[in-house]
Amino acid sequence: MSQPFRLDGRGRVDRQQPLSFRFDGTTYTGYAGDTLASALLANGVHLVGRSFKYHRPRGILAVGAEEPNALVELRTGARVEPNTRATQVELFDGLVARSQNHVGTRAVDLMAVNQWFAPFLKAGFYYKTFMGPGGAWERLWEPIIRRAAGLGRAPRQPDPDAxxxxxxxxxxxxxxGGPAGLAAADAARCAGARVVLCEQEPRLGGALLGEIDSLAPWVDEVASGFDGEDARLLGRTSVVGYYDHGVLAAVERVADHLPTPPEGVRQRLWIIRAGAVVLATGSYEQPLLFQDxxxxxxMLASAARRYLLDFGVAPCRQVVVATATDDAYRAALDLVAAxxxxxxxxxxxxxxGPFAKAAEAAGIEVLRGAVPLRALGRQRVRGLEVSVDGSAPRRLEGDALLVSGGxxxxxxxxxxxxxxARFDPDLNAFVPREPAQNARLAGAARGVFRLDACLADGREAGASAARDLGFALPSLPPLPAVDEPEERPWPAPLxxxxxKRAFVDLQNDVTVADLRLAVQEGYRAAEHAKRYTTLGMGTDQGKTAMPAGLAVLAAATGRPLAELAPTTMRPPVVPVAIGVLAGRTRGRDFRPIRRSALHDWHERNGAVFVEAGDWLRPSYYRDGALSLMEAAAEEAMTVxxxxxxxxxxxxxxxxxxxxxxxxxxxxxxANGFAKLPVGKARYGVMLREDGIVFDDGTTSCLADDRFLMTTTTANAGAVLEHLExxxxxxxxxxxxxxxxETEQWCQMALAGPxxxxxxxxxxxxxxxxxxxxPFMGFLEAAAEGVPVRVFRISFSGELAYELACPRGYGEGLWQRCLDVGAAFGIRPYGVEVLSILRIEKGHPAGQEIDGRTTAGDLGLGRLVERSATGVGKPLAxxxxxxxxxxxxxVGLRPVDPEAxxxxxxxxxxxxxxxxxATDLGWISSAHWSPHVGSWIALAFVAGGVERFGDACLWAVFPLRNEAVEVVVGPVCFVDAEGSRLRG
Amino acid sequence: MHRIRCPFCGARDETEFAYRGDATKRRPPDDADEDAFFDYVYRRANPKDWHVEWWHHTGGCRRLVKVVRHTVTHEVHWTGWPDQPPSLPDGAP
Structure with a gap:
C-alpha cells in the first residue's frame, strides 16, 4: 500500500502532485511539499541509517535543521552529496537517496558488531590507541578505523554545478521567519527601514508550521509586505555565520529542491552587511536521556506534531509519550484527534501542566513522576520501560516514542x-546574554516561549532596531490574539x-557513560570533555545534545549546572557545501590572470607559458621537436x-x-641615490627595517624631480606598499x-653583442x-614616432638594453625589433633563458633574496656600506x-661535467x-649552462670565499639519493671583468 | 569581517585593507641607534584592550588609516589620518 501512514485530509502537502523517489533502491511515493523525512515516514520507514561509531540503527529524530541522525547520501554521479539531513531535503520527482554508514544493508549492517566492542570504543578511544603499544596504531587500529568511521562518502567527480x-x-x-521574526521584520519594515528577512525553510512560519492554521492569515499578510528591494524575503536561506561589524553570511539553496539546477546557480552565498540584526532563530526541543x-x-514530540499537522503523516499506530514538558501533550492530543x-x-x-486534564479526558493515562528507564525494540522502538516514583519498571507498548525534554x-x-550564554534556573535552559554587536534576540531564541509573548517580543525587537537607526515608528495594528494557558516549566535534564547506551549526542555516539569516563580521566571542563569525547561535534554541532551533555558533566563533577556554559559555537551554523564558499573562484578563475601587452604575440608564436605570481610569462618558444632544455640552450646561445x-x-x-x-x-x-645624475640608471638594494634584503632593481633619473623605479615581478605590490x-x-x-605604472608600459630586453x-x-x-x-645610461627616444624609453641595463651580462613604450604600442615595437633584428639573427627568449643567463652572470633573484639573506650574504656588502643611512641599515x-x-x-660547478x-x-x-650538524649550506638556483657546458649553480656556503677552488664539497639531495662533488668559485661564470656589458 | 571607516572613502570591507600593525610606534630618525630601531621593529605591547593600529587602504585610496580597535571585541572606536591624535574611549589605557 502506498503511503500507509499518510492521513487523509490533514497536512499542507499537495495531494494533487504525487512524486516518486527512491531510497536504498526501493521506490516510494510522496507529495509536493514533503521533505524526504516526511515522505519516508509516510511510507512507514523509520530506520534510515546507521550511527557513526557503533553502527546502531537510527531513525528520524527531528523535523528541522537540528536533525542528528537521518543523514543520507543524496543524488547520483557527480552530484552525490553525503550527509544531507533528510529533514531538510525537499522532495522532488525522481529523487534518489541512500542510507549511510553500513556494510551490507541498513537493516543488516555487518559493522554493527562495533556495538559489541563498545567497551573498547569508549571516550578518548583515539587518544588511547595512539598511545598504545608500539605499532598497534598503524598496523591494527588505523586500518580498522578508516574502514569503519566517517560520515558518508565524498563524490569523486568535480562538482558540475555553479x-x-x-x-x-x-x-x-x-x-x-517564525512568529517572532515575522513580527520583528514587519515592525522594522513599517518604520521605513530596509529589511531583509531570511528563513531557512521554503515557507514562512517557523514553529507555526507545527501548529493548527490560526495564524496563517497574519503570516500571509506580513509576507505580502516583503516583495521588493527594500523589504526582501530570502527563503530557503540559512544564515550560517555572524561575523564582525554587522557582516553575516547566508546560504540560499536556489535549486536544491529541483532535480537539477535548470540554469544559473545551485546555491548562492549572500554576504549581508546590516545596520542592526534581529536574531529570531527559535529553539530546539531536547530529547530525554535513558537507555537505548x-x-x-x-522522535521529538514537536517534530511528530509537525509531521502530523504540516505533512499529514502519523508516526505509527500507537504512540508512547515520555515528556518533561507540557508541549508534548499538544502532540498527544492532536494525534488522538487524528x-x-x-x-x-x-x-x-x-x-x-494545564493539558493533563484534557489528555485524561481524551482517554490518555497520564503517569506522574514517571522516569523513563529504557526503550524496547532494536530496529524499531517497541515501547518504553518507566518507573513511577521508584516503583518496579512498567512496560508501555507502542511503535513510536515521542520524547520532550525541554x-x-x-x-x-x-x-x-x-x-x-548563562543557565536560567527558572527556564532550565541556557539563554544568551546581550550580544556584543548591534543584535537583538527575539522570541524563543532568548527564552520567550509563549506564542503571544513571542509575537510581542519580536515586534519590540524589530521596532527598537529601527528606532536605533533613526527610523520613526508608526502606530502598528494589533498583533493577532492568541489564547494559551500558562504552562508549567520543565525540569533541568534528568x-x-x-x-550505558544512554545517548547524549546521537550523531557522535557519545553516551552518558562516556562523559562520566571523561570526567573520571580529568576532562572536567566542557571544552575539554567535548574534545575528548567528540560531544557536540559533527554536522549537527550538538543542537540536540548540549544541555543534556552539560547536565551530565555538572552531575559528574558535583557542580551546579549554572556554573557550566555551552562550548564556543563557530560558523557555520548548519553544514555548508565547499562549492558555495568557493563561488565562481575555482579552476581557472581561482585568481585573476595578468597578461602582458605581448601576450597574444607570444601565444601565436609558440610560447609555452609559466605562471609567475598572477602573470603568465613565456617559459620558452617551441622550436620544432626541441625539448625545453634544447630550445632554451638555443635561445641562450643566441643571446x-x-x-x-x-x-x-x-x-x-x-x-x-x-x-x-x-x-x-x-x-x-641601502645604497646611495643622492648623486644619481639625470639620464642615468642605478642598481639599488632595498632592505627591510630588520636589515634583511627586501628587493632589488634599477632606478633611473628622468629629470631632477622625476624618477622611475623598477622592482622584481614578485615584489611589485609589496614595494609600493612599503614606500607608501x-x-x-x-x-x-x-x-x-x-x-x-607597471601596467602602462610594455618593456622588452634586447640583449646580446x-x-x-x-x-x-x-x-x-x-x-x-x-x-x-653608456652602460647604465638612459635616454628618451622614438621609434617610428612611438615614444620609447631606452635603458642600457643588463641582466644577462651581455651588451643589452631595455626598451619601454606605452602599452598599446608594445606589440608594434616588439615586431619592429624582430624585423630590424632579423639581419642579426634575433630570436625571442623566455624566462627559462632569463634564468640561465642570470645564473651564469651570478645575479641574485627570488631564490637568493628569500627573506633570510643580508646584503653581505649576497656579495653586496661593499655596495651597501658606502651609504651611511637608509631603511634597514641600523639593524643590518x-x-x-x-x-x-x-x-x-658562491658559484658551484660539478667536478664531473655530466653530473x-x-x-x-x-x-x-x-x-x-x-x-x-655537518650542513655547510645549500644550492639556491641551478641550471644547465650552455655557455659553460655543464650544470652550474648559485649556492650559499659557510665561509664561501675561502673555499674558492676547493673541490672537497658535495651537494647531497637525499630525496633522490644523489651526491655530487662540486667546485666552489665566484658567482660569475661569464665575463667576470664585465667587458661585454660595457662594450 | 571588519568594516573600517576610511576617512577618505567611507566604510569599507576589511578585505580592501592591509594590516600594518601598531601605530603607536614612531619610526626613529635615520641616525638613531640600533636600540631605538630594535624597539621600533620588534617591541610590541600586544594588548588585550584598545589598540591604535595602521590599516593600509591598498584596495582603495592607498592611504594609511589610523584605527582604534579593540583586540577582543574587534569594535572600532575611531579612525583617522596618520597625523591625527587618536581618540580613545573613556577608561582606555
Missing amino acids: YEHAHLHCDVLVVG NDRPGI GVAVPTIADVRAAP FQPALQLASQAGAK VPRDG RRAVGICDVSTLGKIALFGPDARTFLDRVY FLHQTAWPELDVVFCS RSRDVLARLLDGVDVGDLVL SRRDLTDPGRPQL RLRGGAHLVENPMAAST
Whole structure:
C-alpha cells in the first residue's frame, strides 16, 4: 500500500502532485511539499541509517535543521552529496537517496558488531590507541578505523554545478521567519527601514508550521509586505555565520529542491552587511536521556506534531509519550484527534501542566513522576520501560516514542555575535546574554516561549532596531490574539543512574557513560570533555545534545549546572557545501590572470607559458621537436652570440615625482641615490627595517624631480606598499608622490653583442653609441614616432638594453625589433633563458633574496656600506647579521661535467655523514649552462670565499639519493671583468 | 569581517585593507641607534584592550588609516589620518 501512514485530509502537502523517489533502491511515493523525512515516514520507514561509531540503527529524530541522525547520501554521479539531513531535503520527482554508514544493508549492517566492542570504543578511544603499544596504531587500529568511521562518502567527480556570491546591504536583517521574526521584520519594515528577512525553510512560519492554521492569515499578510528591494524575503536561506561589524553570511539553496539546477546557480552565498540584526532563530526541543534512547521510532514530540499537522503523516499506530514538558501533550492530543492511539503519557514531573486534564479526558493515562528507564525494540522502538516514583519498571507498548525534554534557545548566531550564554534556573535552559554587536534576540531564541509573548517580543525587537537607526515608528495594528494557558516549566535534564547506551549526542555516539569516563580521566571542563569525547561535534554541532551533555558533566563533577556554559559555537551554523564558499573562484578563475601587452604575440608564436605570481610569462618558444632544455640552450646561445629579445613587462615600475623624490630614494635604498645624475640608471638594494634584503632593481633619473623605479615581478605590490607606509607614517614632510605604472608600459630586453646594431636601426635619428648611451645610461627616444624609453641595463651580462613604450604600442615595437633584428639573427627568449643567463652572470633573484639573506650574504656588502643611512641599515649591523661565518653566495660547478645539480641540495664535506650538524649550506638556483657546458649553480656556503677552488664539497639531495662533488668559485661564470656589458 | 571607516572613502570591507600593525610606534630618525630601531621593529605591547593600529587602504585610496580597535571585541572606536591624535574611549589605557 502506498503511503500507509499518510492521513487523509490533514497536512499542507499537495495531494494533487504525487512524486516518486527512491531510497536504498526501493521506490516510494510522496507529495509536493514533503521533505524526504516526511515522505519516508509516510511510507512507514523509520530506520534510515546507521550511527557513526557503533553502527546502531537510527531513525528520524527531528523535523528541522537540528536533525542528528537521518543523514543520507543524496543524488547520483557527480552530484552525490553525503550527509544531507533528510529533514531538510525537499522532495522532488525522481529523487534518489541512500542510507549511510553500513556494510551490507541498513537493516543488516555487518559493522554493527562495533556495538559489541563498545567497551573498547569508549571516550578518548583515539587518544588511547595512539598511545598504545608500539605499532598497534598503524598496523591494527588505523586500518580498522578508516574502514569503519566517517560520515558518508565524498563524490569523486568535480562538482558540475555553479555557485555564486552576492552582496546585500540593509538596515535591519531579521534571521528566522517564525512568529517572532515575522513580527520583528514587519515592525522594522513599517518604520521605513530596509529589511531583509531570511528563513531557512521554503515557507514562512517557523514553529507555526507545527501548529493548527490560526495564524496563517497574519503570516500571509506580513509576507505580502516583503516583495521588493527594500523589504526582501530570502527563503530557503540559512544564515550560517555572524561575523564582525554587522557582516553575516547566508546560504540560499536556489535549486536544491529541483532535480537539477535548470540554469544559473545551485546555491548562492549572500554576504549581508546590516545596520542592526534581529536574531529570531527559535529553539530546539531536547530529547530525554535513558537507555537505548536512540532507537528508530523515537522522535521529538514537536517534530511528530509537525509531521502530523504540516505533512499529514502519523508516526505509527500507537504512540508512547515520555515528556518533561507540557508541549508534548499538544502532540498527544492532536494525534488522538487524528486517530492515532496514545494510551499513555509518562511525565517525569510530579505535577504536569494545564493539558493533563484534557489528555485524561481524551482517554490518555497520564503517569506522574514517571522516569523513563529504557526503550524496547532494536530496529524499531517497541515501547518504553518507566518507573513511577521508584516503583518496579512498567512496560508501555507502542511503535513510536515521542520524547520532550525541554526547549533550548538556538544560541549559535547569538554566540557568534559575542553573546555568552548563562543557565536560567527558572527556564532550565541556557539563554544568551546581550550580544556584543548591534543584535537583538527575539522570541524563543532568548527564552520567550509563549506564542503571544513571542509575537510581542519580536515586534519590540524589530521596532527598537529601527528606532536605533533613526527610523520613526508608526502606530502598528494589533498583533493577532492568541489564547494559551500558562504552562508549567520543565525540569533541568534528568541524568540516568546507568549511563550505558544512554545517548547524549546521537550523531557522535557519545553516551552518558562516556562523559562520566571523561570526567573520571580529568576532562572536567566542557571544552575539554567535548574534545575528548567528540560531544557536540559533527554536522549537527550538538543542537540536540548540549544541555543534556552539560547536565551530565555538572552531575559528574558535583557542580551546579549554572556554573557550566555551552562550548564556543563557530560558523557555520548548519553544514555548508565547499562549492558555495568557493563561488565562481575555482579552476581557472581561482585568481585573476595578468597578461602582458605581448601576450597574444607570444601565444601565436609558440610560447609555452609559466605562471609567475598572477602573470603568465613565456617559459620558452617551441622550436620544432626541441625539448625545453634544447630550445632554451638555443635561445641562450643566441643571446650570448647574436641578439635575443625578451618580454620583461612584468617587472614592477613605480614612477616618483617631486622635489624630494631624490631624498626619498636615498632613504629607501641601502645604497646611495643622492648623486644619481639625470639620464642615468642605478642598481639599488632595498632592505627591510630588520636589515634583511627586501628587493632589488634599477632606478633611473628622468629629470631632477622625476624618477622611475623598477622592482622584481614578485615584489611589485609589496614595494609600493612599503614606500607608501614609509612616506605616510615616517616622512610625511617629504614632497614626493609616486604611483605604480607597471601596467602602462610594455618593456622588452634586447640583449646580446648585436643589440646595439638593432637599436641603431630601430630608433629615429638617435646616436646610441657608447658615449651618448653608456652602460647604465638612459635616454628618451622614438621609434617610428612611438615614444620609447631606452635603458642600457643588463641582466644577462651581455651588451643589452631595455626598451619601454606605452602599452598599446608594445606589440608594434616588439615586431619592429624582430624585423630590424632579423639581419642579426634575433630570436625571442623566455624566462627559462632569463634564468640561465642570470645564473651564469651570478645575479641574485627570488631564490637568493628569500627573506633570510643580508646584503653581505649576497656579495653586496661593499655596495651597501658606502651609504651611511637608509631603511634597514641600523639593524643590518647587528652582530648575527654581520657574522663572517654566515653562508655566502658562491658559484658551484660539478667536478664531473655530466653530473646534475639541483636547487635545494645541501652542501657537506662528507656525503656519507650528511646531517644538519655537518650542513655547510645549500644550492639556491641551478641550471644547465650552455655557455659553460655543464650544470652550474648559485649556492650559499659557510665561509664561501675561502673555499674558492676547493673541490672537497658535495651537494647531497637525499630525496633522490644523489651526491655530487662540486667546485666552489665566484658567482660569475661569464665575463667576470664585465667587458661585454660595457662594450 | 571588519568594516573600517576610511576617512577618505567611507566604510569599507576589511578585505580592501592591509594590516600594518601598531601605530603607536614612531619610526626613529635615520641616525638613531640600533636600540631605538630594535624597539621600533620588534617591541610590541600586544594588548588585550584598545589598540591604535595602521590599516593600509591598498584596495582603495592607498592611504594609511589610523584605527582604534579593540583586540577582543574587534569594535572600532575611531579612525583617522596618520597625523591625527587618536581618540580613545573613556577608561582606555
